[in-house]
Amino acid sequence: MANIILLFIGLTLGLVLQKVKSFPKDAYKVFNAIIINISLPALALLYIPQITINEKIIFPLASMWIVFGLSIVFFVILSRIFKWDKSTTGALIMTAGLCNSSFVGFPVLLTMFGEEGLKVGVIIDQAGSFTVLATAGVIVSSVFSSKEFKAGKIIKDILIYPPFIAFVLGVLLKIFGIQHTEVTKTVLEKLGSLIVILALISVGLQLKISVKEVHFKEMFTGLFFKLLLAPAVIYFLYFIIAKERGLIVDVSLIESAMPPMVMGAVMAVSYDLNPKLANLMVGIGIPLSALTLLFWYFVIT
Numbered sequence: 001m002a003n004i005i006l007l008f009i010g011l012t013l014g015l016v017l018q019k020v021k022s023f024p025k026d027a028y029k030v031f032n033a034i035i036i037n038i039s040l041p042a043l044a045l046l047y048i049p050q051i052t053i054n055e056k057i058i059f060p061l062a063s064m065w066i067v068f069g070l071s072i073v074f075f076v077i078l079s080r081i082f083k084w085d086k087s088t089t090g091a092l093i094m095t096a097g098l099c100n101s102s103f104v105g106f107p108v109l110l111t112m113f114g115e116e117g118l119k120v121g122v123i124i125d126q127a128g129s130f131t132v133l134a135t136a137g138v139i140v141s142s143v144f145s146s147k148e149f150k151a152g153k154i155i156k157d158i159l160i161y162p163p164f165i166a167f168v169l170g171v172l173l174k175i176f177g178i179q180h181t182e183v184t185k186t187v188l189e190k191l192g193s194l195i196v197i198l199a200l201i202s203v204g205l206q207l208k209i210s211v212k213e214v215h216f217k218e219m220f221t222g223l224f225f226k227l228l229l230a231p232a233v234i235y236f237l238y239f240i241i242a243k244e245r246g247l248i249v250d251v252s253l254i255e256s257a258m259p260p261m262v263m264g265a266v267m268a269v270s271y272d273l274n275p276k277l278a279n280l281m282v283g284i285g286i287p288l289s290a291l292t293l294l295f296w297y298f299v300i301t
Contacts, residue, residue, distance in 0.1 A: 009104060010197050011283065014204015017032025031202040032270050035195050040263065041166030044134055047126040049178065056122050059238060063252040064099060064128035066237070067230045068136055071097030074225055088218055091146025091274035095270045095281035096226040098264035099131055101125040103196065104286060105258050109251060110240035112297055116241040120251040129255075134167040142274055145271040183214075206275055218277055222260075223285050227292040231257035235299065250300050257296045259289035 002263040017023045070091050079089040095184075098106070142157040157163055180188070232295040234256040238249045260281045268278040 006196065007200060007286065010200025011204040011207070011286075014201040015207060017201070017205055018208075021233065022167060027091060028202040028205040028269070031198040031205075032266050035198055035202070035263070035266055036270050037162045039192050039195035039198070040134070040163040043130070043195065044163055044166035045173070046170075046180070046192055047130065048167060049173040049180065051123075051127045051174065057127060059173045059244065059248055060120055060124040060252045060255070062257045063130045063234050063238075064101070064124060064132050065136075066092075066234065067099060067166040067256050068097040068132050070110065070230060070233060071225065072140065074229075075222075078221065082217070084218065086144045086146075087272065087274045088215070090271070091278040091281070092142070092222045092225075093140055094264045094268040095139060095220040095260035095278050095285070096230070096275060098137065099129050099226075099255055099258040100122075100261045100286070101129040101255050101258055103262060104289070105255055106215050108258070108293060109254065112254065113247060113251060116247060117251050120248055121255060124252065124255045129261060131167070133261065133267065134163045137267060138164050138266065141267055141271040141273060144273055148290045195239035195263070199266050202269075203262060203265055203279050203282050206269065206279045208276065217279060219280050219284065222277075222281050224290060226260055226281075226285060227257060231296055235296075239300075253300055254293065254296060257289070257293055259285035269271055 014028075017027070075084075075089050075092045075096070078084065079086075084092075089168040101121065105121050105125065106118060112118075138158050138161050139154075142154045142161075146154060231253055234253050238244050238252065262282055265278040265282045269275040
């Protein structure tokens with residue numbers, strides 16, 4: 001419950017600070033820089049070495065990659081039909097393709113499934129959505145932010161991107177079995193904790209709903225995919241085709257139905273992928289998901 005309250009406080013603070021004349025109008029750029037260069041790498045270094053790999057994580061992990069991969073195919077096809085530019089297409093992939101598996105996801109899972117459901121949610125967040133963000137998310141952002149496709153430049157951008165570097169280091173720590181000390185763990189936790197409130201305020205600072213400027217077709221198409229189509233595909237694959245039942249697949253479905261990830265929007269903005277659309281996807285998607293999550297909960301129960 002505290003996470004949900006903090007979520008709305010963060011977004012509201014951002015909206016209020018828009019009206020404060022003494023507050024810098026482009027402060028969100030500083031917040032985003034701190035998140036991308038400090039907090040997100042800290043979380044990668046903290047969580048990646050802690051991931052436990054076994055057969056139980058196949059369904060939860062696959063759901064996050066399926067949603068992201070499907071979003072690429074879905075929005076690239078639509079971009080050719082509706083003539084969307086690369087910036088808009090990239091913003092939709094980075095928001096509709098990534099699930100808010102922790103900040104919204106954890107309190108929702110705790111309410112719906114209790115502590116056992118939350119444990120599955122932690123796996124999905126750390127080894128699933130976070131890993132997708134730090135790898136495929138960086139690649140997609142780099143590709144769609146480029147005016148022209150230059151493989152060398154894109155590869156260079158990926159290799160020097162702090163979250164990706166931290167991800168690689170985290171994997172190496174895992175491979176070599178190097179554990180964090182209490183000191184390093186505490187330091188990384190403190191640095192990573194900045195991400196929550198800074199990301200929410202950043203989105204709030206940029207959230208401007210103007211009927212003339214909002215691309216309603218793109219936004220509602222993105223939210224339709226994220227809140228309804230993507231979880232429908234997971235339901236079809238897991239419940240109908242694979243005929244799986246139980247807590248793990250239930251949690252996987254609910255996590256796939258979560259609203260857009262705040263960090264996906266922050267990364268999209270940092271790459272200048274239609275910032276207005278990216279932030280609206282989060283700002284509108286989070287409250288709207290309260291209805292769609294209830295729908296999916298009734299479907300599985």
